[in-house]
């Protein structure tokens with residue numbers, strides 16, 4: 001499937017070159033496994049990167065080799081790639097996330113956050129945190145700003161942020177400029193994978209008090 005809100009080129013480039021912290025890497029790998037278009041963009045990027053490396057190693061990159069690269073990309077059997085992804089994912093968790101948690105949704109050890117919401121913090125390197133969030137349909141996240149980057153990937157249900165709706169496979173990338181109050185869409189409880197490299201800035205007193213305990 002292709003999704004409406006895709007990863008940006010600069011983040012995809014950092015992913016392709018292995019420059020993302022582990023937490024963000026997991027979010028982007030999961031997004032790419034759910035979005036055919038992002039996967040094609042990534043493959044194109046990697047193929048072009050390979051062609052540039054060939055060029056740097058002394059071979060001149062002629063138009064012919066660029067053409068050959070593009071032909072290789074377009075000839076790559078997409079069905080085979082898709083089958084690989086489908087085989088490894090359960091209904092909610094995409095393949096890279098299943099590998100990471102070593103199981104599926106039933107194996108998640110949720111911790112309550114209050115009001116029916118829950119989370120589980122996944123192990124990752126110190127540069128950034130990554131967690132699974134479960135937000136009941138219709139519930140709002142506390143209003144907050146960001147002191148770094150926040151990447152949120154929807155795995156089940158959807159959330160509304162301002163005028164935008166984010167559904168399964170969609171990724172939202174927030175930075176210091178954005179303050180928001182995402183609301184889980186009605187109809188189905190929302191499950192997201194969210195990574196941050198700096199604490200959120202909550203405007204309400206209660207979330208601020210709870211913040212150190214929730215490590216958010």
Ligand code: ZN
Nearest residue numbers: 144150174180
């Ligand atoms: Zn946010």
